[in-house]
Amino acid sequence: MTTLFIKTKDTFQGDNTNRVWPLSYPYLSVQDLRVTVINPKGIGACVNKHLRFDSENVCIVYPTLESDLQPLGEGWSICIERQAPICRQIPATDSALLAPEDLTPIEKLARIEEIRAIKHIQKEGV
Structure with missing residues (x-):
């Protein structure tokens, strides 16, 4: 089973x-995320200070209020990128053994769709 993460x-x-x-x-994991601030000239710098990962609201706060830094101005941008692999190779024999809590959200959706497809095939007698 291969699960692709597009975005x-x-x-x-x-x-x-x-x-x-x-x-x-x-x-x-938040360790898989890289935050880069890009200035108006297009030069980027990786940020690892003055930011906070908010897992409850699924967002990043940058710059934090505590940092006393101003919010990003016009012409500036922030890029938040996952550095983890875009897919995981799981042998088909092992994929059924994975507990639901070990699956990523996309893998959970893929498993649901796989079950639906099997039920549809069984129902239609294909």
């Missing part, structure tokens, strides 16, 4: 006010 990054434009940047794709 792996979000890029947002600064607006002088926003500090909260939502994540629109699954990730296994």
